[in-house]
Every structure is written in C-alpha cells, then in structure tokens.
Amino acid sequence: MSAEDPLKPPPDRTPDRRREFAEEARAERPDLARLCLLICAVADPAVTEQDLVEADVELDRLAGLVPYGTRFTGAWKAELAALLGGREGFEGVPADYQRLESSLLHEVLRRRRGLPILLSVVWMEVARRAGAPVYGLGLPGHFVVGFGDPADLDLADPFAGGLPMTAEDAELLVASATGEALDRSMLRPAEPGAIVLRILGNIRAWATPRPERSDVALWAVELALLLPSHPARLRYERAELLVQRGDFLTGAAEMEAYAQIMDAVDPDSAAAIRHRAQAARARLN
Numbered sequence: 001m002s003a004e005d006p007l008k009p010p011p012d013r014t015p016d017r018r019r020e021f022a023e024e025a026r027a028e029r030p031d032l033a034r035l036c037l038l039i040c041a042v043a044d045p046a047v048t049e050q051d052l053v054e055a056d057v058e059l060d061r062l063a064g065l066v067p068y069g070t071r072f073t074g075a076w077k078a079e080l081a082a083l084l085g086g087r088e089g090f091e092g093v094p095a096d097y098q099r100l101e102s103s104l105l106h107e108v109l110r111r112r113r114g115l116p117i118l119l120s121v122v123w124m125e126v127a128r129r130a131g132a133p134v135y136g137l138g139l140p141g142h143f144v145v146g147f148g149d150p151a152d153l154d155l156a157d158p159f160a161g162g163l164p165m166t167a168e169d170a171e172l173l174v175a176s177a178t179g180e181a182l183d184r185s186m187l188r189p190a191e192p193g194a195i196v197l198r199i200l201g202n203i204r205a206w207a208t209p210r211p212e213r214s215d216v217a218l219w220a221v222e223l224a225l226l227l228p229s230h231p232a233r234l235r236y237e238r239a240e241l242l243v244q245r246g247d248f249l250t251g252a253a254e255m256e257a258y259a260q261i262m263d264a265v266d267p268d269s270a271a272a273i274r275h276r277a278q279a280a281r282a283r284l285n
Contacts, residue, residue, distance in 0.1 A: 005249035015049065017041040022226040023220055032192040033059060033125045036105040036118075041201065042219055043104055057105040059122070063129035064087065066113060076132040076147045077154060080123060081162025086114065100216065102204050117143035117199055119158035135189035138198055141177030143190075143257060193226075193227050200224045214245050232261060236273065240268055243280045252280040 007172070021038040024030055037052045069078045084090045089112045092102075096115060101107035108114035114122075120136050120143045127134035136156065137144050139265060144165060147154045154261070155165035165173075171182040190198075200220045207217035218241045224230050225238065236258045242251030257275035262270035 015041070018226065019221070023222055025196070025227050027215075030192040032121060033105070035192060035196045036121055036199065037202075039196070039223065040104045040106045042223060043100070043203075043216070044131060045285060047106065051068045054104070055109050056145070056250075059125045060129060062122075066126065066130035066132075068114055071131050074131075075147075076127060076134070077156045077162070078079075080132075081156060082129055082165075084126065085158070085161030089124055090114075090125050090158065091161040092119055098206075100203065100213075103199055103206065115143075115202060116159040117195065117202065121195065121199075123156070123158045124163075130282050136195055137187065137193065138190045139177070139186055140174055144170075144197070146189070150187060153187070156189060158213050190250055193229055194195060196229055197224055199232060214241055216243065217241055239277075243283075248280045250258060252277040256278065 017038050017091075021035065021042070022218045024034050024038065033056060036257075037055055040055075041047045041052060060111075065083055070076055085204060088105050090108075091112070092114060096102040097124040097259045101111065102114045103118060105118060106124060117136075117138070124134050124136055125147045127147075133148050135146050135150060137146050137150075142157075142159070144155050144157050153165075153167045155170060157163045157165055163184075163253055170187075174180070174182045174186060200223055203220040204217050204224075207220065218238070221234050221238045221241065224234050235254060239251045239254035239258060242248075242254065256272050259277070261272040262273060
C-alpha cells in the first residue's frame with residue numbers, strides 16, 4: 001500500500017450531516033432516532049459522531065432496563081412510566097418550551113427534559129428496542145405515545161412523566177387546543193417523517209420571535225425541505241429568511257420560483273410574492 005503524498009492536502013473528512021439526513025429520510029424505513037440525532041449535529045457542528053453514538057447507546061441502555069417479562073405481561077405503559085418518568089426522571093416543565101435544547105435529542109437525553117414530542121421520541125425508541133408495540137400520536141398541541149392497537153387508545157403522556165391517558169383525556173386535550181371535537185383522522189400513528197417535520201416546526205417556532213437566531217430558523221427549514229413530504233410553503237419561508245439575513249438576490253429568486261407555483265392556485269398571492277421579490281432586489285441599491 002502506497003503512503004499518502006505528504007505534500008497533498010488531506011481529504012476533507014468532515015461529515016456532511018445534511019446529506020446523511022436526506023439519505024436517512026428517504027430510506028425505506030427511516031430511523032427516527034438517527035434523524036433526530038442528525039438534527040443535533042446540524043444544530044451544533046461541535047457535536048461529533050462519538051456524541052451521536054453515545055446518545056444511541058444511552059437509548060439502548062435504557063431499553064435494557066425494561067423488565068424482560070413485560071413482553072409477556074404487556075404492561076408497557078406502567079413499566080416505562082416507572083422507568084423513564086420515575087427512576088430516570090424524564091418529564092417536561094413549561095420552561096422547556098423556551099429552550100432550543102428541548103428539541104435536540106442528545107440534550108434531552110442529557111438533561112432528562114424536553115418538549116412533549118422529544119420526550120415521546122425517547123419513549124418510542126426505548127420501547128421499540130425493548131420489543132413494545134409502540135407508536136407516536138401527534139394530537140393538536142401535544143404529542144403522546146400509544147401502545148398496542150391504535151383503536152384501543154392505550155396512551156401515555158411522556159411530558160407528564162408517563163401519566164396514563166384515556167380516550168376522554170385525548171378528547172379534552174384536542175378541545176382545549178382547537179376548540180373542536182376529536183376527529184378520527186387525528187388518531188393515526190405518526191410516521192417518522194411527520195414526527196421529524198413537527199420537530200423542525202417547533203425549532204422554527206422557537207427561532208421566529210428571536211431575529212438574532214434566524215440562522216436556526218434557516219437550517220431548520222432547509223432540513224424540512226429535505227424530507228420527502230413537506231409543505232410547499234416552506235420554500236417561501238426559506239426565501240424570506242434569506243432576505244432577512246441579507247441574501248437578497250437568492251431570496252428574491254426563490255420567491256419568484258414559489259410565485260410560479262402559486263400562479264395556478266392563487267394568482268393574487270403570486271402577484272404579492274413577486275412584489276416582495278422586487279422589493280428584496282431593490283434593497284441592493
């Protein structure tokens with residue numbers, strides 16, 4: 001084997017986390033934990049592959065603490081509440097909504113605190129590795145986990161430490177969040193792509209009232225655009241962020257591209273978007 005040329009610059013071995021994210025998102029069976037951990041690596045370039053491995057190992061460790069007999073008793077909800085919500089201290093508090101770390105899985109594993117959807121991801125990944133028939137349920141305004149047949153609504157709220165939820169609890173939660181009755185379409189188990197899209201939406205919502213963190217909003221929307229299924233309006237949101245951050249030409253070009261899409265469905269909105277693109281270009285003068 002020949003030695004490397006000492007005068008040749010070493011190859012760039014910096015991981016391309018966005019490419020990895022796109023590839024994982026388009027896999028036949030996307031790995032939810034890996035997608036969430038890749039979000040962490042994009043959020044903080046100082047996060048290494050070893051950090052991601054250690055987070056994954058922690059999920060394995062927690063799964064190993066679930067009593068093996070639970071496979072036969074089926075008491076997943078009680079055992080996971082005792083383990084994760086009890087001994088391991090995973091739960092949420094209102095202040096968690098004000099922290100970006102609450103949407104980053106490696107930080108949630110470290111702090112034992114997070115948003116409902118991230119705590120639910122911990123529950124789902126631990127339960128899945130332990131052999132449980134678990135799924136995530138994205139109710140309006142709140143994310144919970146379920147076990148067994150989704151029709152049975154055997155639910156738990158990880159944000160509340162694993163508090164059991166009944167069908168009536170779910171109905172009250174939806175009514176308080178939307179003012180409307182529970183629709184059966186809200187009870188479909190969430191796919192990994194939809195869960196990740198919701199996590200990225202939470203990150204953008206955190207960054208929106210913080211103009212100084214438009215960098216966070218930008219990478220969150222750019223990751224969302226890499227998902228196989230995403231709202232077309234995210235392209236316009238990215239264009240607005242680019243203009244906000246001073247990239248007027250690129251932002252204006254993307255606004256015009258989005259206006260072309262809107263021409264067929266809402267010509268008035270398309271015209272307004274083109275006007276904003278013109279205003280963005282004018283800011284170069």
